[in-house]
Amino acid sequence: MKAIETKDLFKRFEDVEAVKGINLEIEEGELFGLLGPNGAGKTTTISMLCTIVKPTSGSASVFGHDVKKESSTVRGMIGIVFQDPSLDDNLTGKENLDFHGRLYKVPRNEIAGRISEVLELVELADKANVIVKKYSGGMKRRLEIARGLLHHPKVLFLDEPTLGLDPQTRRHIWEYIEKLNREKKITMILTTHYMDEADQLCDRIAIIDHGQIVAMDTPENLKHDVGGDVVIMTVPNGSEQLKTKLEQLEFVKSTQLVDGTLRLSVDKGETAIPIFMDVARQEGIAVPSIALHEPTLEDIFIKYTGREIRTQEAASGFAGFHGPGRR
Ligand SMILES: Nc1ncnc2c1ncn2[C@@H]1O[C@H](COP(=O)(O)OP(=O)(O)OP(=O)(O)O)[C@@H](O)[C@H]1O
Ligand SMILES: [Mg+2]
Structure with missing residues (x-):
């Protein structure tokens, strides 16, 4: 059974067609990347897989469970690390995790053990009782990853896991992601507009642009394609x-x-x-x-879209950019 399967997944927000017919099959244990510029439809795609956003048409399932008809089953199987930080700054790291554990109905007698386990994993055990307001950006991200893992999900969604972090912290986060995928065999779907991130981390990548997949393969094969x-x-x-x-x-x-x-x-x-x-x-x-x-993934992107993913475009949050080579 596939970890994730989508068929002609489509989402329209009023007059915006954010996702226009996405077909994906992701295997258990895969580290899969959705790569694309701002407004490409990455967050919308994973929001549908996470049951946060309802598809307009098409279907999606997580380990065979339909995101529309079996949304609570799906929710129990997945962990999410959002693009926008969603920690409570006024609580300590441990309190944030405890709150999440209650929300997800982690058995009371297991919760303390699991909190220690995930804090250990992201090397925040010594900061457990520090108020989150005093954490650095990288520490907050790590705490969010820990929180996403607390209820032992089979699939972890990471939306722009290293956005806005410095290069050293980004590498650090990459190490956690790789370790979790390798050691815990958690299937992971991450979105990014960083080419190097997708290249470094992902077993396979789908490049999406204007709500559609323009290329999908391993980073090696994609680059070999240009040669x-x-x-x-x-x-x-x-x-x-x-x-x-x-x-x-x-x-x-x-x-x-x-x-x-x-x-x-x-x-x-x-x-x-x-x-x-x-x-x-x-x-x-x-x-x-x-x-x-x-050749880098940037070249692949240019090949398929006729334009560059620019950092300023990515940073500005300017959605719906239409470059000269739009097809
Ligand atoms: N709730 C919403 N209501 C209306 N339009 C939306 C909504 N959410 C997203 N959109 C639009 O859908 C398109 C895709 O947005 P989405 O957030 O999925 O892009 P993204 O690839 O995640 O971009 P980014 O790199 O900026 O995170 C954009 O044009 C966006 O403006
Ligand atoms: Mg997004």
């Missing part, structure tokens, strides 16, 4: 002619003009660059900079 090297040339407006010329070179696998850059996928970047520069010179086009890197 070779990616050369990025900064070019002036009106460089379509240069693009056409370079496309004709037999070692060029694909080209894309995105926001003032010409992106070329080639087998060997080092040999391609001097040739590209020669062609640009012949065309009378100035190229202020040229760079080379191995």
Whole structure:
């Protein structure tokens, strides 16, 4: 049986079609990532799986239990770490967990043991009796993860688990996530707009954009799909002619003009660059900079959507961004 299964899952909020027909099959024990820019529909998708938001149409199930018809069974099987912090700042770490335990009807005689267990897991045992107001951002996130685990869920949903945290704390959180997945065999679905996060953590990724899955596979396969090297040339407006010329070179696998850059996928970047520069010179086009890197998930995203996930776009919370390459 699949841990998660969705069929043509669809959600409309008044005039916004947030999720437009998502089909997923996630295996037990998988660490699965939903990757996409702001407003792509990530939170809406997992909110439907968590029974918080009702699907407009289509279906979704958690270990065979329908999210609409068996919502309380589903709720008992899942843990959630929300995008927006939802701890009570005026309670201690331990009190927050205790409250959650009552809410989820964890047996009274087990609750103390479980609280110690999860606090140990996220290395907050020594902060158990400290008021949450005094926690750092990273500590709060860890406490939220601990809380999500208290009732021993089979599936844990993490919505942007490292949003707004510094790089070191992010890595720390990644370690917990990996450890939980590996040692406790908890199926995990996380959402992120950080490419590196998805790449590092996930067994499989679905890239979603405008409410639809545009690509789904392991990070390795997705990157292999682009293959070779990616050369990025900064070019002036009106460089379509240069693009056409370079496309004709037999070692060029694909080209894309995105926001003032010409992106070329080639087998060997080092040999391609001097040739590209020669062609640009012949065309009378100035190229202020040229760079080379191995394919990343960013390249996959650009390949499928024709635009970049920009950090400022992600940070601004600007939903419904429509880039030039919208299909
Ligand atoms: N309760 C709501 N009412 C109306 N529109 C909503 C609601 N929730 C989400 N939306 C809209 O649905 C779309 C998808 O939003 P969602 O929160 O799922 O995106 P997301 O991928 O999680 O983005 P982010 O990276 O910002 O968290 C957006 O256009 C958003 O404005
Ligand atoms: Mg979200």
